[in-house]
Amino acid sequence: MSTAGQVIRCKAAVAWEAGKPLSIEEVEVAPPQKQEVRIKILFTSLCHTDVYYWECKGYTPLFPRILGHEASGIVESVGEGVTDLQPGDHVLPIFTGECKKCRHCLSEETNNMCDLLRINCDRGVMLADGKTRFSINGKPIYHFVGTSTFSQYTVVHEGQVAKINPTAPLDKVCPISCGICTGFGATVNVAKPRKGQTVAIFGLGAVGLAAAEGARVCGASRIIAVDLNPRRFEEAKKFGITEFVNPKDYNKPVQEVIVEMTGGGVDRSVECTGSVQAMISAFECVHDGWGVCVLVGVPKIDDAFKTHPLNLLSERTLKGAFYGNYKPVSDIPNFVNKYMNKELGIDMDKFITHSVPFADINKAFDYMLQGIGLRCLIHLDA
Ligand code: NAD
Ligand code: ZN
Numbered sequence: 559m560s561t562a563g564q565v566i567r568c569k570a571a572v573a574w575e576a577g578k579p580l581s582i583e584e585v586e587v588a589p590p591q592k593q594e595v596r597i598k599i600l601f602t603s604l605c606h607t608d609v610y611y612w613e614c615k616g617y618t619p620l621f622p623r624i625l626g627h628e629a630s631g632i633v634e635s636v637g638e639g640v641t642d643l644q645p646g647d648h649v650l651p652i653f654t655g656e657c658k659k660c661r662h663c664l665s666e667e668t669n670n671m672c673d674l675l676r677i678n679c680d681r682g683v684m685l686a687d688g689k690t691r692f693s694i695n696g697k698p699i700y701h702f703v704g705t706s707t708f709s710q711y712t713v714v715h716e717g718q719v720a721k722i723n724p725t726a727p728l729d730k731v732c733p734i735s736c737g738i739c740t741g742f743g744a745t746v747n748v749a750k751p752r753k754g755q756t757v758a759i760f761g762l763g764a765v766g767l768a769a770a771e772g773a774r775v776c777g778a779s780r781i782i783a784v785d786l787n788p789r790r791f792e793e794a795k796k797f798g799i800t801e802f803v804n805p806k807d808y809n810k811p812v813q814e815v816i817v818e819m820t821g822g823g824v825d826r827s828v829e830c831t832g833s834v835q836a837m838i839s840a841f842e843c844v845h846d847g848w849g850v851c852v853l854v855g856v857p858k859i860d861d862a863f864k865t866h867p868l869n870l871l872s873e874r875t876l877k878g879a880f881y882g883n884y885k886p887v888s889d890i891p892n893f894v895n896k897y898m899n900k901e902l903g904i905d906m907d908k909f910i911t912h913s914v915p916f917a918d919i920n921k922a923f924d925y926m927l928q929g930i931g932l933r934c935l936i937h938l939d940a
Contacts, residue, residue, distance in 0.1 A: 562635035562645070563589050566596070569938075570692065570709035571919045572699060574622045576614035579920045580708065585624075585699060587711040588691040590637035594684065594713050596691075597649060601732040602629035602707040603910070603933040604922040606763060606832060607653075607856050611679055611702060612923070616858030620682045623700040624692055627653040628736035628933075629707035630728040633719075640716045648724045650735035650894075652886035653677050653703040655717035663885070670885050675717045677703055677880055679856075685715060708919065710938050720890035726898055730906040733933050734894060736881075737764040738904065740854060741830055743882015745772025749826040749852045753777035758816055758824040759799070760840045761831035762790035764909050764932040765854060767797045769828040774798040775903045782824065784812055784836070787929040796908050805839075813842040820845075827851045834861040841865060846872035853878040909933050915940035 566587045571580040590596045608625045610617050633647040643649070655675025656663050662671045670676075674685070682700025683690055691713035692699040692706065706712045722731065741764070749772075751757050757773040759766050762785040773781050774797070783799045785791065791802045801819070805812040816839075817823050823845035829837050832855035841851040842865060851874070870876065884890060896902045911931035914921050922934035 565589070566634075566711045568710035569916065570624050570699075571916070572622050572694070573612050573625055576619055576621065577612065582917060582919075583694055585709060586693045587709065587713065588693070590635060590691075590713050591684065591686045592638045593640060593716050594637040594686060595640060595643055595716050595719050596634045596711055596713050597631040597651060597719070598634045598711055599629050599631040599707050599709060599938050601729050602626050602936050602938060603732050604628070604926055604936070605736045606926060607679070608702070609923060609926050610832070610856060616860065618680045618859070620680065620700050623682060623702055624706040624709050624712070625702045626707035626709070627651070627703045627705040628733055629705065630732040630735065634711060636716070643716060643719060643721055647721050648726065648728060650720045650722055650731065650890060651705040651707060651712065651714045652718050652720055652735055652881070652890065653705055654881050654886060655704065655715060656885050656887040657717045658887070670881055670883060672717065675704070675715060679703055684713065717887060720886055722891055722894040723898060726894050729935060730910070731894055731897065732935060733764060733906065733909050734890065734897065737933060738768045738906070738909065739882045739884050739890070739893060741765040741768025741828070741882065742772040742904065743884050744828050744830070744852045744854045744879050745769045745826070746776060747883040748877055748879045749828055749850055751776045751778050751826040754779045755825035756780040756782065756820055758782045758784060758827040758840065758843055760784045760827065760829040760836045761855065762794045763830065766828070766830035767794060767909065767932065768904070769830055769854070770794070770797045770799055771904050773826070780820070782816060782819065784839075789929055793911070793932060811839060813839040816843040822846070823849055825849060829853045829855055831855045832857065834858075834863060837863055838865055841874065841876050842869055844874050846874055848873065850875040850877065910935050913937065
């Protein structure tokens with residue numbers, strides 16, 4: 559029996575308060591409105607951005623809320639005006655969107671800062687009517703980055719949905735909807751190291767290791783990894799990283815250590831930590847004259863990036879990127895096809911180190927907080 563047009567009752571992991579374990583609740587999910595799609599989520603994984611907005615240390619609190627943005631699923635029904643998606647389509651919801659009409663989406667610079675659907679961590683409602691599609695006994699439950707994938711069903715704007723090859727394994731491609739593209743794209747689309755160059759990667763979570771994979775694929779000669787957590791170095795050995803630096807092992811700033819190791823600085827650096835100190839180090843460790851640093855980590859509200867202007871005058875370049883500069887709707891179907899055809903050179907199994915049933919979603923938070931493993935796949939149907 560079709561559920562289209564009806565309220566669906568299903569399980570969702572609700573964050574009621576900052577830092578308190580999520581609780582699995584029965585929620586009502588309203589039908590999709592104009593330009594919206596309702597998706598049955600099969601797999602979701604935890605990214606550090608979810609943890610920041612759950613902890614809310616230095617981020618705007620908004621509760622009760624359904625977090626989650628790295629996921630895969632199947633379209634259940636579509637709202638008015640949706641023509642490119644239909645029930646049964648295999649999809650990845652994506653935290654930043656593409657309306658295909660605004661000056662950003664039409665820009666030849668291929669950036670993905672859509673005027674309508676760019677990432678917004680502070681909005682908890684849908685754009686169509688400023689309301690939530692989730693409720694418990696009529697009480698609204700807020701959305702997160704327009705995706706809220708810690709729910710068996712969710713409602714997403716069509717511009718935040720990538721329709722993918724139906725033969726792609728939905729469990730394995732789940733991290734493509736955030737961490738993999740974010741890191742890999744930051745290197746291959748934005749930092750663009752040339753063959754034989756040196757690349758420093760700050761932060762060895764899934765995002766940083768995907769950035770390292772990008773460096774390897776581009777033919778980097780040295781990939782220098784920086785992290786405060788020595789446990790991450792073991793994991794990272796599987797990713798072609800050649801050298802490790804733990805800033806805690808030195809009594810001088812890590813940028814100085816890297817400049818010395820490389821005789822003047824790395825050619826490219828990619829920061830994937832969210833620490834403003836690491837962002838500054840990542841910038842200051844690139845070579846003058848040509849070095850490029852790309853920031854990826856999500857900073858806190860009151861962070862400020864401080865460096866001497868001479869570091870820029872000396873012809874270093876500082877950039878930043880959301881979602882690896884991929885256009886979510888236009889580029890991701892092809893990214894998934896390339897993964898399927900083994901053209902990307904990425905092995906997704908190396909990134910998915912843990913797996914839990916939905917009821918154990920809080921374990922995924924524990925793993926991330928303790929820096930254990932990389933991505934933890936949460937099975938919504940289990
Ligand atoms: P993660 O927690 O798995 O990995 C982050 C790593 O950074 C950890 O291993 C941690 O030990 C390390 N780290 C923290 N502070 C450090 C410091 N000062 N110096 C060196 N290493 C340090 O997180 P993740 O899921 O891989 O996400 C990484 C970052 O990317 C987060 O800030 C996340 O919010 C951000 N992110 C950005 C985008 C985007 O589009 N720009 C998308 C997804 C995630
Ligand atoms: Zn993410």
